[in-house]
Amino acid sequence: MAIKIYGDPGSGSRRRVTAAAAPMGIDIEIVNIDLFKGESHTPEFLELNPHGLSPVMVDGDFVLYESAAINLYLAEKANSDLAGRSAQEKYEILQWMFWSGEQWRVFATLTFDEVIGKRFIGQSAEDKIVQLAADKLRAAAAVLDKHLATHTYIVGDRLTLADFDIASPFSQNERTRIPLNEFPNLVAWQQRLLQNVPSWAATKREVDERIDGALEVAGITL
Numbered sequence: 001m002a003i004k005i006y007g008d009p010g011s012g013s014r015r016r017v018t019a020a021a022a023p024m025g026i027d028i029e030i031v032n033i034d035l036f037k038g039e040s041h042t043p044e045f046l047e048l049n050p051h052g053l054s055p056v057m058v059d060g061d062f063v064l065y066e067s068a069a070i071n072l073y074l075a076e077k078a079n080s081d082l083a084g085r086s087a088q089e090k091y092e093i094l095q096w097m098f099w100s101g102e103q104w105r106v107f108a109t110l111t112f113d114e115v116i117g118k119r120f121i122g123q124s125a126e127d128k129i130v131q132l133a134a135d136k137l138r139a140a141a142a143v144l145d146k147h148l149a150t151h152t153y154i155v156g157d158r159l160t161l162a163d164f165d166i167a168s169p170f171s172q173n174e175r176t177r178i179p180l181n182e183f184p185n186l187v188a189w190q191q192r193l194l195q196n197v198p199s200w201a202a203t204k205r206e207v208d209e210r211i212d213g214a215l216e217v218a219g220i221t222l
């Protein structure tokens with residue numbers, strides 16, 4: 001039975017899983033849910049993830065949410081080196097994944113919710129929140145940019161799960177305009193991922209089409 005991934009094609013978190021599954025060589029079946037219709041808050045979906053968030057993975061009777069955890073599970077299942085070739089490398093990848101969740105993506109998500117999410121419910125962004133998130137992202141990006149001046153990828157100079165986690169904010173960056181383009185090594189690394197990882201390029205097109213389409217239908221100009 002195929003491993004199912006529930007999520008919306010416009011979601012940067014689903015993108016992290018679907019883009020990583022391809023180079024891991026693991027078969028997944030994508031089950032589309034429409035976040036704009038609140039489909040992650042139906043009683044059936046809340047059985048899978050009571051937080052009402054996607055993606056969710058279902059492998060037989062095993063249910064898992066949080067995309068970083070899903071990616072680690074898939075990597076172990078596929079025996080993929082995207083989660084590390086040695087114990088040391090594995091912990092370095094985990095260091096960046098934990099950092100990404102707590103110091104990086106959270107502020108990108110906050111920006112998305114303020115700048116885009118609120119527009120769908122007829123509200124406008126709180127400037128103070130957008131500014132706080134931008135300051136946090138800029139401080140983190142300065143460190144990342146320095147790291148990427150001497151590294152081709154985040155860990156070990158080859159693609160790992162850390163790259164998918166940390167590249168995630170670029171999914172919405174053209175729309176949220178978070179200040180990542182100020183950092184040349186960060187931009188060059190993102191371009192490298194788009195050029196070298198076909199699934200990262202394909203899922204960018206998928207996210208762009210979905211979100212730009214939803215904005216157009218709702219008559220929202222950013």
Ligand SMILES: N[C@@H](CCC(=O)N[C@@H](CS)C(=O)NCC(=O)O)C(=O)O
Pocket residue numbers: 011012013014035040052053054055065066067068109
């Ligand atoms: N940390 C979570 C984030 C999940 C998340 O924020 N998912 C968003 C889409 S990117 C969602 O499902 N939002 C639906 C909602 O807020 O109603 C993960 O990595 O899976």
